[in-house]
Amino acid sequence: MIPVPTAQLHRRVIGWFDAEARDLPWRGPSRTPWAVMVSEFMLQQTPVVRVLPVFAAWLDRWPGPADLAAVPAGDALRHWGRLGYPRRALRLHAAAGAIVEHHGGRVPNTAAELLTLPGVGTYTAAAVAAFAYGKRETVVDTNIRRVHARLVGGDALPAPALTAAEMRRAASLLPADDAESVQWNAAVMELGALICTARAPKCSQCPVLDACAWVAAGRPEPHYVPRGQAWAGTDRQVRGAIMGVLRDAAAPVIREVLVTNPVDLALGSPPETVVTPLLKLHRLNASREQLERSLDGLVADGLASEAPAGISLPS
DNA sequence: AACGCGTGGCC
DNA sequence: TGGCCAAGCGT
Numbered sequence: 401m402i403p404v405p406t407a408q409l410h411r412r413v414i415g416w417f418d419a420e421a422r423d424l425p426w427r428g429p430s431r432t433p434w435a436v437m438v439s440e441f442m443l444q445q446t447p448v449v450r451v452l453p454v455f456a457a458w459l460d461r462w463p464g465p466a467d468l469a470a471v472p473a474g475d476a477l478r479h480w481g482r483l484g485y486p487r488r489a490l491r492l493h494a495a496a497g498a499i500v501e502h503h504g505g506r507v508p509n510t511a512a513e514l515l516t517l518p519g520v521g522t523y524t525a526a527a528v529a530a531f532a533y534g535k536r537e538t539v540v541d542t543n544i545r546r547v548h549a550r551l552v553g554g555d556a557l558p559a560p561a562l563t564a565a566e567m568r569r570a571a572s573l574l575p576a577d578d579a580e581s582v583q584w585n586a587a588v589m590e591l592g593a594l595i596c597t598a599r600a601p602k603c604s605q606c607p608v609l610d611a612c613a614w615v616a617a618g619r620p621e622p623h624y625v626p627r628g629q630a631w632a633g634t635d636r637q638v639r640g641a642i643m644g645v646l647r648d649a650a651a652p653v654i655r656e657v658l659v660t661n662p663v664d665l666a667l668g669s670p671p672e673t674v675v676t677p678l679l680k681l682h683r684l685n686a687s688r689e690q691l692e693r694s695l696d697g698l699v700a701d702g703l704a705s706e707a708p709a710g711i712s713l714p715s
Numbered sequence: 716a717a718c719g720c721g722t723g724g725c726c
Numbered sequence: 727t728g729g730c731c732a733a734g735c736g737t
Binding site for chain 2: 727728729730731732734735736737
């Protein structure tokens with residue numbers, strides 16, 4: 401492998417980005433800081449293709465932070481739809497409230513201020529400051545971590561958790577110029593998403609293939625086996641099914657309907673809109689204990705609200 | 716510092 | 727088919 405100067409890496413990856421980047425709505429001329437922030441919340445652990453329709457409807461409904469802050473949290477949860485991790489909707493709603501309350505209704509333009517908002521961590525703060533405001537920030541997401549691990553580190557995959565050494569490496573690779581640093585961050589992220597993917601990377605299309613330390617080393621296997629995410633039988637699965645019922649319910653659902661298997665259920669027919677999600681919930685054959693525990697967890701997390709009339713999304 | 720947290724597409 | 731994976735965060 402012929403060592404390639406960092407400046408040339410910048411030029412080649414950004415050049416590739418200019419030619420090949422996807423035309424995503426949060427990058428276009430209609431981009432606002434709020435749109436960037438909404439997209440970053442939705443993209444946390446969620447693929448772009450699933451975010452696109454929800455993002456468009458969300459911004460149409462709530463064009464600015466004050467618009468979202470003015471409605472009940474339950475509205476945010478309902479319009480989050482099936483994006484997953486609904487606590488993100490709750491945090492985005494709370495962040496909108498904090499922006500109205502403490503920042504004059506404008507999305508903060510520094511990473512330090514952004515970090516104080518609920519649901520905004522190291523990555524999202526840096527990403528919003530960079531992509532919404534053109535700031536020079538060390539943006540490190542899972543795509544960037546993987547590209548750096550291969551291109552510079554010679555490893556198949558980054559470590560299981562983000563390390564301080566990785567942050568230093570990312571900072572050392574960042575172009576000095578503000579505008580160029582923004583392009584670099586976006587370009588490396590896009591390279592990781594489209595070419596330098598976790599499985600079956602498209603190395604033949606990579607603009608920096610000849611500079612890749614991992615390829616030069618003969619593409620060694622990962623140092624560890626990634627731990628799978630448990631799903632079947634977990635509280636997480638049950639919580640998801642309960643949220644599905646509550647999202648589609650036109651009225652509060654009484655606790656017994658949620659935690660009792662239909663064969664034991666001697667109640668009148670629940671509202672039509674609830675039937676399908678309810679069947680999905682009870683097909684899980686979760687124990688009453690697990691159903692109760694999961695429901696209590698949702699209430700404790702503020703994702704559901706319990707009143708004498710029954711359980712519903714929070715108001 | 717591990718762990719819990721939704722959802723669905725992909726090979 | 728089912729495990730893996732996706733622009734993380736909070737505790």
